Amino acid sequence: MKNKDQQMLADKKQLNRYGYAQELLRDMGGFSNFAISFSIISILTGAVSLYGHGLLYGGSGMMGFGWTIVAFFVLLVAASLSELASAIPTAGALYHWAAALKGTRIGWYTAWINLIGQIGIVAGIDYSVALFADPLLASIFNYSSTDTTILIVFGAVLLLHGILNHVGIKIVAKLNDFSAWYHMGVVAILVVSLAFFTKNGLQPIDYLFQVGKTFSDKPYFLAFLIGLLQAQWTFTGYDASAHTIEETVHPRVRAPWGIYNSVAFSFVFGFIMLSFVTLSIHDAAGAVNSDNAFIYVISQALGGTFGNIVLWLVTFAMFFCGLSSITSFSRMMYAFSRDKGMPFSRHWAEISRKFRTPAKAIWLAVILSFVLALIDYITKLINPNVGYSTIAFLTAVSVVGLYVAYGIPIFLKLRAESKGIFLPKHYGPWRLGKWSKPINIISLIWIFFICIMMVVPPNQMAAYAIGGMFVILIIMDLGYYKKHFKGPQAALAKSIEEIKKLEDEFEHEKE
Amino acid sequence: MEVVIGFAMVLFTLAVGTAIGIRANKNVRAFKEEEHEIFVGREDQ
Numbered sequence: 001m002k003n004k005d006q007q008m009l010a011d012k013k014q015l016n017r018y019g020y021a022q023e024l025l026r027d028m029g030g031f032s033n034f035a036i037s038f039s040i041i042s043i044l045t046g047a048v049s050l051y052g053h054g055l056l057y058g059g060s061g062m063m064g065f066g067w068t069i070v071a072f073f074v075l076l077v078a079a080s081l082s083e084l085a086s087a088i089p090t091a092g093a094l095y096h097w098a099a100a101l102k103g104t105r106i107g108w109y110t111a112w113i114n115l116i117g118q119i120g121i122v123a124g125i126d127y128s129v130a131l132f133a134d135p136l137l138a139s140i141f142n143y144s145s146t147d148t149t150i151l152i153v154f155g156a157v158l159l160l161h162g163i164l165n166h167v168g169i170k171i172v173a174k175l176n177d178f179s180a181w182y183h184m185g186v187v188a189i190l191v192v193s194l195a196f197f198t199k200n201g202l203q204p205i206d207y208l209f210q211v212g213k214t215f216s217d218k219p220y221f222l223a224f225l226i227g228l229l230q231a232q233w234t235f236t237g238y239d240a241s242a243h244t245i246e247e248t249v250h251p252r253v254r255a256p257w258g259i260y261n262s263v264a265f266s267f268v269f270g271f272i273m274l275s276f277v278t279l280s281i282h283d284a285a286g287a288v289n290s291d292n293a294f295i296y297v298i299s300q301a302l303g304g305t306f307g308n309i310v311l312w313l314v315t316f317a318m319f320f321c322g323l324s325s326i327t328s329f330s331r332m333m334y335a336f337s338r339d340k341g342m343p344f345s346r347h348w349a350e351i352s353r354k355f356r357t358p359a360k361a362i363w364l365a366v367i368l369s370f371v372l373a374l375i376d377y378i379t380k381l382i383n384p385n386v387g388y389s390t391i392a393f394l395t396a397v398s399v400v401g402l403y404v405a406y407g408i409p410i411f412l413k414l415r416a417e418s419k420g421i422f423l424p425k426h427y428g429p430w431r432l433g434k435w436s437k438p439i440n441i442i443s444l445i446w447i448f449f450i451c452i453m454m455v456v457p458p459n460q461m462a463a464y465a466i467g468g469m470f471v472i473l474i475i476m477d478l479g480y481y482k483k484h485f486k487g488p489q490a491a492l493a494k495s496i497e498e499i500k501k502l503e504d505e506f507e508h509e510k511e
Numbered sequence: 512m513e514v515v516i517g518f519a520m521v522l523f524t525l526a527v528g529t530a531i532g533i534r535a536n537k538n539v540r541a542f543k544e545e546e547h548e549i550f551v552g553r554e555d556q
Contacts, residue, residue, distance in 0.1 A: 017549055064517045072524040079531050087550060100551040209517035253539055260535070264528045271521065426550040429542035430535050439531070489551065 007250050012503070015246060018090055019491030020338070021502040024331075025169050025356040028247045030254040032173045035180035037238040037262035040328060042125070042321035043270035044183055044314050046234025049128035049391055051277070052293030055284060057218070057227030060203075061211035063274040066224065070231035071267035073446035077403075078238055078263040079432060080410045080443045082256035085242040086428025089251045092335035093242035096488045097409035101416045104487030105477070110408045111336045112473050114239075116466065117401025118329040121237050122369040124394035126161065126322040130154035131292065131391065132315040136308065147390075151377050155370055157319065161326045162366040168355045169247055172327050179320035186313045187273045193310060194276040198301040202279040215288045225453045232450055233395040234270065236402045238262050240328035243335070256430035329365040334358035339488050341481070356506070372397075396454045396462035407447040410440050 002010065012022045028036075047054075047067070054062040081094075090096045094114050099107025130153040137153065138145040165172055194202070214223035241258030245251040248258075277294070280301040281287060290296035294314075299307040337348035352359040376390050414437065416422035432439060455463035 018551075061513070065520070068517070068520045068524055072520070072527065075524070075528050075531065079535070082535070206514050209513040211513060256535070260532065264532070267524065267528070422550060423548075425546060425548045428547070429539045431538050432531065432534060433538060435531070435534060 004249060011249060011251060014089065014252070016496065016499050018088075018096075018488065019494045019499070020090065020246075021499045021506075022246070023351045023356070023502070023506055024091070024247045024334075024358075026247055026249060027170060028173050028244060029249060030257065031180070032177055033241050033244060033248045033251075033254050033258035034261050035176040036173075036244055036324045036327060037241040037258050038183065038265060039176050039179040039320050039324040040121070040125075040237035040240050041235060041262055041266045042183065042317060043234060043266050043273060044186055044317035045125055045128050045321040046236070046395075047230060047270050047274055048294045048314055049124075049131060049318070050230035050233055050395060051297070052288060052290075053389075053392060054227045054230030055281075055293050056215045056288045057223040059210060059213040059215065060207050060278050060281065060284065061209055061213075062224065062227045062230065063278040064208040065211060066228050067231045067267075067271055067274055070228055070235060071263070071270075073442070073450075074232075074235040074263055075260075075267070076439045077406055077410075077443040077446065078260050080413075080436075080440050081239060081242065081406060082259045083427065083431050083436060084409055084413060085245060085259060086252045086256045086430035087426055089242075089245045089255060089428070090335065090488070091243055091246045091331050092339065092488060093239055093245065093332065094405045094409050095332075095336060095341075098412055099487045099489065101409060101412035101422065104485055104489065105482065106408065106412065107487050108341055108477065108481055108485050109473065110405050111332075111341055112469075113401055113408070114332060114405035115329075115336070115401075116469050117236070117398050117403075117405055118325075118332060118365070119368045119372050120394050120396075120398030120401055122158075122322065122325045122329050122365060123372045124233070124391065124398050125318065125325050126157045126369065127154050127373055127391060127394055129157045129315060129318040129322055132295070132311060132318060133157070135292070135295070136311060136315065139308075147377060147380065151373065154373055157322060158326075158366045158370055161323050162363055164323055165326050165330060165362045166352070166355060166357060166359050168357055169327075172323065173247075175320060176324050176327075179317070179324065182320060183317055184269060186317050187269050189313065190273055190310060191276045193302055193306065194280045197306065198280045199303060200280075200282045200301070202276075203281065205279070207281075208275055208278055215285065222456075226456060226459070228450070229392065229395060229399065229454055229459070231270075232403075232454065233399050235263060235266065236398055237325055237328065239402070239406065240324060243328045243331040246335075247331075252428045253430060256428070326362060326365050326369075329369075330358050330361040333361040333364060337361065339486070339490065341485055341487075351506070353506070392459055393461050393465070396459045397465055399454045400451050400462060400466055403447045403451055407444055410443055410447075414440050414444075 084097045095107050095111035098110040130150045134150045134153045135145045216223045241255045245255045287293040287296045337345040348361040
């Protein structure tokens with residue numbers, strides 16, 4: 001058994017073997033690594049902000065069946081990714097795995113698809129914060145909540161997240177740890193409040209699993225599948241445990257557990273929360289027709305003041321979720337830029353000597369996320385009758401981007417195994433043995449299926465956005481990166497002396 | 512009937528999740544560093 005210093009030295013040596021210096025501050029323990037993914041999954045963000053979407057399409061049965069079905073398959077995806085994180089423990093994660101398993105070009109595409117998903121997830125989460133915070137602020141400061149005020153609040157939240165991430169991983173890690181407990185605490189408050197203080201009592205348990213009734217104009221089966229976006233978007237972003245792997249002590253074991261446990265615990269807590277919220281509904285039609293179904297249900301069940309307190313608690317949970325998602329996004333960009341995969345890579349790979357965070361990458365994450373929501377805002381100004389919601393657009397972009405990026409390395413690992421390139425000796429400590437292959441295959445089938453379902457009308461705008469971005473990627477690839485991107489393998493050309501020198505510079509800066 | 516199916520699905524998901532966790536934990540404990548080889552990287556300096 002190694003002590004913390006010995007373990008950190010071993011971790012640093014492990015990273016050096018991939019040609020990378022230990023630039024980021026390695027300070028996260030197992031709980032912090034779990035907490036960052038648990039906070040990004042954030043059952044109080046995804047399941048809550050898309051509660052109306054789920055209810056509209058799948059009715060109350062969406063909360064019982066939809067949540068469970070999605071969680072089952074996502075557990076398999078998470079287990080597949082955990083194996084890869086344990087085998088190749090670098091911050092680039094998905095893209096580094098893909099590049100290692102097949103080649104630099106597929107790695108480059110994986111990175112960009114992952115980036116598109118990350119932009120969508122950060123924008124989606126912080127937009128959710130704004131969607132909840134703005135009406136609450138409007139009632140305090142006596143103004144009308146509009147798309148413009150929501151956009152302003154969204155910008156302010158992003159700005160605050162940028163600042164907190166800039167000033168250091170220590171404060172972010174502490175807030176992440178707090179966030180994990182906070183999420184569990186708020187779920188407990190919500191459940192107890194709804195169980196004992198709801199005005200009209202709870203519905204019978206059958207209501208949670210009632211299928212066949214949709215509030216949309218689609219046939220029920222199709223509507224149910226569209227409604228899965230609620231749960232599927234909630235279960236995204238758990239690759240954060242892999243993106244912060246270079247900041248985690250004993251990463252080959254703790255990061256995979258972080259990925260897997262964050263999904264497992266989110267399933268359990270999410271199911272309990274959704275059950276009580278759904279069983280407290282007495283006017284489902286009113287909820288789906290309201291501006292925000294969750295606020296409507298809570299206000300109806302708990303009354304104005306108590307309901308408002310609960311909604312503020314939920315909004316803060318979303319705030320923590322956004323904070324963690326920018327951490328994850330910036331680490332991914334840092335790792336990709338370190339391998340010179342982006343325009344102006346030198347800047348995004350730069351680590352602040354003072355705070356030991358990828359400061360410029362953090363601010364790029366903030367700007368890109370704002371721009372995505374701004375484009376949507378302008379689109380709606382030009383054409384107000386677009387027929388989809390901003391939140392559904394942002395979340396669909398993130399689900400498709402992230403899950404395609406999850407699927408590529410899983411597929412490539414299966415391929416490498418079948419060709420005898422990736423062997424049992426290459427697995428890290430966290431592995432599934434004989435279960436690996438069937439779990440990987442089921443994961444891929446689910447990813448394929450869910451990516452199709454997330455972009456069927458009325459969410460086709462997400463497909464256009466992703467398609468458009470993909471065309472830009474092809475142009476970038478053929479125009480420049482095909483010849484110039486050397487991938488993570490290029491780092492291996494760096495001598496161990498160069499790596500040590502770089503690490504010494506950071507150590508001296510600290511002193 | 513839907514309630515029975517629903518809870519059976521919840522229990523099944525929990526059972527599968529736990530089984531994967533147990534299996535992974537067993538493998539973590541049985542892991543031998545000397546039998547491991549880095550995939551695309553340098554061997555120990």
